[in-house]
Amino acid sequence: MDMVVAFFKNTGFGLVDYRHFIMMAVGIGFIYLGIAKHYEPLLLVPIGFGILMGNVPIFKGLGLGIYESGSVLNYLYFGVRQGIYPPLIFLGIGAMTDFSTMLGRPKLMLLGAAAQVGIFVTYLAALALGFPSNEAASIGIIGGADGPTAIFLTSKLAPELVGPIAIAAYSYMALVPVIQPPIMFLLTTKQERLIRMSDPRPVGKREKIIFPIAGFLLCCFLAPAALPLLGMLFFGNLLKECLVADRLAQTARTALIDIVTIILGITVGASTQADVFLTAKSIGIFFLGAASFMAATAGGILFAKLMNVFSQDKINPLIGAAGVSAVPDSARVVQMIGNREDPSNYLLMHAMGPNIAGVIGSAVAAGVLWSFFMAP
Amino acid sequence: MTGLSAIAAANGWFITVTGLVIVFTGLALLAAFIASLDKLLAFWDRGVAWLQRPRRRGSSGPAPGALAHQGPAPLPRADASARTVFLGGETLEVYQYFQWLTRRQGDVFSLSRLLEQAEKRGIPRPHFHLDELLVLGLIEELPGEECGFYRWTPGISVQPEE
Amino acid sequence: MVEASELRQSPFLADIPDADVQRLAEVAVLVHFSESEVIFQVGTPAKNLYLLKSGSVLLSFPNGRALVIRQPGQALGWSSLVSPFHHTATAVCLTDSVLYQFSNAELFSLFRMDAGLATRITAKIESVIQERKPYRMPRTAHGEGESRS
Numbered sequence: 001m002d003m004v005v006a007f008f009k010n011t012g013f014g015l016v017d018y019r020h021f022i023m024m025a026v027g028i029g030f031i032y033l034g035i036a037k038h039y040e041p042l043l044l045v046p047i048g049f050g051i052l053m054g055n056v057p058i059f060k061g062l063g064l065g066i067y068e069s070g071s072v073l074n075y076l077y078f079g080v081r082q083g084i085y086p087p088l089i090f091l092g093i094g095a096m097t098d099f100s101t102m103l104g105r106p107k108l109m110l111l112g113a114a115a116q117v118g119i120f121v122t123y124l125a126a127l128a129l130g131f132p133s134n135e136a137a138s139i140g141i142i143g144g145a146d147g148p149t150a151i152f153l154t155s156k157l158a159p160e161l162v163g164p165i166a167i168a169a170y171s172y173m174a175l176v177p178v179i180q181p182p183i184m185f186l187l188t189t190k191q192e193r194l195i196r197m198s199d200p201r202p203v204g205k206r207e208k209i210i211f212p213i214a215g216f217l218l219c220c221f222l223a224p225a226a227l228p229l230l231g232m233l234f235f236g237n238l239l240k241e242c243l244v245a246d247r248l249a250q251t252a253r254t255a256l257i258d259i260v261t262i263i264l265g266i267t268v269g270a271s272t273q274a275d276v277f278l279t280a281k282s283i284g285i286f287f288l289g290a291a292s293f294m295a296a297t298a299g300g301i302l303f304a305k306l307m308n309v310f311s312q313d314k315i316n317p318l319i320g321a322a323g324v325s326a327v328p329d330s331a332r333v334v335q336m337i338g339n340r341e342d343p344s345n346y347l348l349m350h351a352m353g354p355n356i357a358g359v360i361g362s363a364v365a366a367g368v369l370w371s372f373f374m375a376p
Numbered sequence: 377m378t379g380l381s382a383i384a385a386a387n388g389w390f391i392t393v394t395g396l397v398i399v400f401t402g403l404a405l406l407a408a409f410i411a412s413l414d415k416l417l418a419f420w421d422r423g424v425a426w427l428q429r430p431r432r433r434g435s436s437g438p439a440p441g442a443l444a445h446q447g448p449a450p451l452p453r454a455d456a457s458a459r460t461v462f463l464g465g466e467t468l469e470v471y472q473y474f475q476w477l478t479r480r481q482g483d484v485f486s487l488s489r490l491l492e493q494a495e496k497r498g499i500p501r502p503h504f505h506l507d508e509l510l511v512l513g514l515i516e517e518l519p520g521e522e523c524g525f526y527r528w529t530p531g532i533s534v535q536p537e538e
Numbered sequence: 539m540v541e542a543s544e545l546r547q548s549p550f551l552a553d554i555p556d557a558d559v560q561r562l563a564e565v566a567v568l569v570h571f572s573e574s575e576v577i578f579q580v581g582t583p584a585k586n587l588y589l590l591k592s593g594s595v596l597l598s599f600p601n602g603r604a605l606v607i608r609q610p611g612q613a614l615g616w617s618s619l620v621s622p623f624h625h626t627a628t629a630v631c632l633t634d635s636v637l638y639q640f641s642n643a644e645l646f647s648l649f650r651m652d653a654g655l656a657t658r659i660t661a662k663i664e665s666v667i668q669e670r671k672p673y674r675m676p677r678t679a680h681g682e683g684e685s686r687s
Binding site for chain 2: 573574594596598599601602603604605606608628630631632633672673675677
């Protein structure tokens with residue numbers, strides 16, 4: 001009888017408390033959003049299931065939990081802890097993205113830069129709220145609207161916050177169509193939303209090949225800490241554009257990115273446990289993350305309006321909102337809002353320019369922040 | 377520590393300004409480089425051409441948005457000079473039903489309403505027969521502002537097949 | 539996936555480069571609908587773009603207007619690519635029909651990979667939208683159409 005009782009005490013039923021149930025509800029909620037509502041299913045389904053895996057009550061010491069050395073999940077989590085998976089995802093992103101809309105109208109890159117103001121504004125707000133510098137920087141990077149970048153920087157600066165920050169980042173990326181439109185309407189006039197942009201100049205093959213090499217060198221000379229992310233991003237793009245390594249590009253943008261996304265999602269989810277997630281700090285992270293997104297959106301739009309003051313070739317300021325690097329969702333939101341005003345105004349490809357620049361900008365910002373807080 | 381003093385203590389202002397300057401500088405330099413890249417490449421091509429006198433090489437890729445307006449071809453119509461159309465069996469029956477149903481809508485009718493009413497009344501294969509009548513030219517679309525509305529083509533009579 | 543040579547025969551893609559047609563063929567799915575089957579309903583989320591391969595389809599708009607699509611290559615479901623992203627008409631098959639179906643998720647991935655392809659396809663979609671604009675206008679008394687803002 002004692003053995004039965006002891007056995008029962010070591011099962012999940014014996015070890016569970018209310019916090020596990022809350023986390024499981026969060027995990028199930030994510031799965032529901034991914035499957036039923038189609039909100040970023042490729043991310044929310046693995047993360048949601050990972051939360052379930054990470055919050056099944058287990059007896060510590062058996063080498064099962066994600067934080068226990070030698071467990072399967074722990075081995076898989078190594079890639080998150082050491083910042084390996086995000087650069088591999090960037091490799092896939094570079095291999096699946098055509099940069100020519102950005103190359104055809106280079107000034108749109110400044111909108112990608114302007115949107116990163118959200119990162120730094122939130123960093124300041126987090127400092128003001130009492131977060132230590134490293135955590136404030138990790139929270140600020142949520143405004144870059146780039147999950148891999150957020151995970152990469154947080155794994156370096158505040159690894160214990162990877163779970164809540166990743167979930168905040170991916171949640172807000174999924175909510176881009178909800179968060180951005182009100183800000184876009186608030187900061188633009190109807191006349192501005194109706195601006196039709198001229199077609200970008202045609203971009204030659206040589207430019208598309210030279211750009212990833214030159215871009216990588218320029219950005220990494222300026223912010224060397226961004227090398228893992230930007231190196232992979234530009235490398236992936238070079239594989240795509242050079243046309244002689246199409247098999248590698250194809251693998252990078254299909255099998256490789258899918259494998260890494262699966263493992264990243266499940267391990268990030270599993271690392272999100274009640275003792276870290278159900279805290280006042282997490283609530284602060286979620287609020288600041290939302291503010292970060294909004295500030296980034298506003299930054300891009302306002303900078304576009306500023307550029308129009310000095311430029312004869314007008315930019316539709318809506319595309320400034322695409323400077324957040326939620327590719328391609330924020331570009332599609334711009335397309336949707338622009339279409340509402342004028343169904344024949346197709347802004348998607350114009351918005352892809354700042355969208356891609358935002359990926360580069362957020363990676364540079366992450367590199368800058370990491371370099372400030374790197375241990376000597 | 378919270379508030380502005382926390383920011384100052386952590387060198388927050390310096391980090392923010394420096395960070396933004398670096399991000400902007402990086403992307404601005406990249407933009408400037410890209411903006412001048414096509415000119416640099418053109419200059420390079422001129423130099424190579426001067427050295428080698430090869431065929432001129434263009435540096436432009438395909439022009440985006442090459443438009444070829446693809447309008448739909450007009451609907452195939454039955455020969456307009458045919459004044460009599462012969463219908464057999466079920467088609468004739470459905471034709472007569474349709475005539476009766478469209479009378480309620482007037483000379484000009486909506487196809488979707490016609491189909492809806494035909495289905496309600498259990499008329500067999502209304503979609504197929506409607507398509508048949510359109511192909512035969514018995515029903516024609518109105519032009520101009522009435523586009524999308526239809527009428528029975530005037531001047532065509534229907535006879536049963538022998 | 540369909541054969542590129544088969545998709546190339548679609549008049550909608552007549553002036554699209556072979557490389558683009560090849561990419562589109564990789565994401566295209568051949569779907570069969572029976573007579574009287576509804577392909578999509580007005581107001582439902584637009585998830586796919588269709589090109590007619592064979593058969594005939596009636597596009598009915600809420601204002602009572604209707605358009606018969608019977609020429610191979612004609613496009614339906616362009617709302618999957620542009621606002622309002624839900625269908626603005628109901629498509630019902632008048633005869634057994636075969637269509638090429640392109641999911642908007644796959645198309646957006648292609649567009650992301652190739653801006654030139656995106657520009658060419660959206661230019662074609664835009665011309666389809668303009669052609670069908672008169673069909674979306676409400677009908678007023680005496681047939682005087684009012685243009686929507």
